[in-house]
Amino acid sequence: MNYSGIKYTDMVNGEGIRVSIFVSGCTHHCQECFNFKTWDKDYGDLFTLEVENQIFEYFKKYDKSIKGLSLLGGDPTFKDNIPVLIEFLTKFKNKFPSKDIWIWSGYTWEVISQSEELFSLVKLCHILVDGKFKIDEKDLTLKWRGSRNQRVIDIQKSIDTQSIIKYIL
Numbered sequence: 001m002n003y004s005g006i007k008y009t010d011m012v013n014g015e016g017i018r019v020s021i022f023v024s025g026c027t028h029h030c031q032e033c034f035n036f037k038t039w040d041k042d043y044g045d046l047f048t049l050e051v052e053n054q055i056f057e058y059f060k061k062y063d064k065s066i067k068g069l070s071l072l073g074g075d076p077t078f079k080d081n082i083p084v085l086i087e088f089l090t091k092f093k094n095k096f097p098s099k100d101i102w103i104w105s106g107y108t109w110e111v112i113s114q115s116e117e118l119f120s121l122v123k124l125c126h127i128l129v130d131g132k133f134k135i136d137e138k139d140l141t142l143k144w145r146g147s148r149n150q151r152v153i154d155i156q157k158s159i160d161t162q163s164i165i166k167y168i169l
């Protein structure tokens with residue numbers, strides 16, 4: 001898996017101060033995508049063990065101030081990214097069980113929850129921002145998403161209740 005960047009003190013993508021990883025690879029090709037260069041799975045740099053360790057070290061060092069991890073893209077749920085992120089998140093959750101994990105996907109909750117492959121990654125996270133960016137529903141006043149069709153979903157509550165529970169309206 002490649003990534004286009006890591007923001008180590010991100011206050012925009014999710015709640016609180018976060019570490020945000022922007023992975024490469026996306027097949028959704030939304031019109032006026034904010035980050036179209038990352039459609040190419042080979043864009044950016046390889047997400048190596050060394051990079052993983054840098055992230056872990058950062059969380060150790062700033063444990064008190066960093067609320068969690070955010071996965072954006074591109075699309076973290078792009079096919080090739082799923083096994084790499086599952087392995088990474090498994091280690092991350094083991095080391096930092098109190099941190100929350102937010103994930104953005106071009107797929108909707110309805111599609112993700114019906115797909116064993118997509119769900120295997122998303123179920124490891126806490127909050128999902130779902131669906132493609134739709135230019136005709138663009139709304140700059142929304143928090144953590146660009147268009148009105150996208151939802152901020154509490155993953156674990158949605159699993160427990162087998163319905164879509166939004167984290168914010």
Ligand code: SF4
Pocket residue numbers: 026027028029030033034035036038073074075105106131132133
């Ligand atoms: S899902 Fe995200 S990265 Fe992919 S095309 Fe849409 S806005 Fe761009």
